[in-house]
Amino acid sequence: MQNDKGTKxxxxxxxxxxxDIPMVELPWLHWEKQVEAIRGLLGDGTRRIVSLDEVRRGFxxxxxxxxxxxxxxxxxxxxxxxxLIEKGIVTRAELDAAIKDTTARWSTLDDTx
Amino acid sequence: MTRxxxxxxxxxxxxxKDGHVRIPYYIRxxxxxxxxxxxxxLNPEDLAVGHTSGPAVDLYRVAFAQTxxxxxxxxxxxxxxxxxxxxxxxxxxxxxxxxx
Numbered sequence: 001m002q003n004d005k006g007t008k009x010x011x012x013x014x015x016x017x018x019x020d021i022p023m024v025e026l027p028w029l030h031w032e033k034q035v036e037a038i039r040g041l042l043g044d045g046t047r048r049i050v051s052l053d054e055v056r057r058g059f060x061x062x063x064x065x066x067x068x069x070x071x072x073x074x075x076x077x078x079x080x081x082x083x084l085i086e087k088g089i090v091t092r093a094e095l096d097a098a099i100k101d102t103t104a105r106w107s108t109l110d111d112t113x
Numbered sequence: 114m115t116r117x118x119x120x121x122x123x124x125x126x127x128x129x130k131d132g133h134v135r136i137p138y139y140i141r142x143x144x145x146x147x148x149x150x151x152x153x154x155l156n157p158e159d160l161a162v163g164h165t166s167g168p169a170v171d172l173y174r175v176a177f178a179q180t181x182x183x184x185x186x187x188x189x190x191x192x193x194x195x196x197x198x199x200x201x202x203x204x205x206x207x208x209x210x211x212x213x
Contacts, residue, residue, distance in 0.1 A: 005141040006127040007134075015139040015183065048165045057133035057161035087163070 010064040032073040039080055049089065055079045115171050115200075121147045122206035123175060125198060133161035136202045144206050145177035151197060171200040 042050040058079025059067060070078060084090050117123060127141040128134070135157050153169035179192040 004127060004129075005138055006129040007131060008138040012138045014137045051160040051163075051165065053133055053135075053157040053160035054163060056157075060133055 009060050010067060011060050029073075035073050035077045035080070039076060042080070042084075049087075050080055050083050054083050058082050115150055117147045117150070117171075117173055117200075117203065117205075119147055119149055123147055123173075123203045124206045125175075126202050126204055128202060130158060132158060134158055136198060137196075139182060140177065140196060140198075143177050143181055145175040147173050148176050148195060149174040154199075156199065156201075172197055173200065173203065175203070 039050070039052070039055065041047065043052055043055075055076055056079075059070075059075040062070075062075070062078070067075065081095065085092055085095070122144060123146070124144045125136065125140050125142060128136075151172040151174055154172050155165065155167055156170045159165075159167075174195055175198050176193040176195045178190070179188045179194055180190055182194060
């Protein structure tokens, strides 16, 4: 088919009408930098545990609704986590336990005057 | 020996690949001119599914007239979009028979 350009993923929005672009400078949050730092370590040439393209494949598989509810770095974090679990590098149970422990630690800090 | 060199006219293919690809929808079937050979890189379509052992593929920088890409009337005719495209997504313009 002459005009068939193949698959267009929901993330592939180049040229789509988008309305006005909000010209707002967003801060780069500490946790967002941590996400990028961890992703960099997981994907570097010596480790190759999770590549950036795997992360992209991950959030391109979220489905549009989930994709649209998450920020840029939340997408990367969620996709990276999915792939670590998919590869058996961490289990969901280990992750949940670590989140619980860390949350408890931070809750204690919050109570400190 | 690479398939293309700077100055060559090329057409972007529509490969109908599912999964992660780096060639955006808007550029498929468009014709442009190679400006630079970038070297070989692991194919992101392989990396996306965890295949890190290659083969590496050639990557080119290709310039397209902005007037060809977007409907806006006000685009200066000399404006180009330069995008990096992997070898297997390109065909020589003269050999292409799938022109839209």
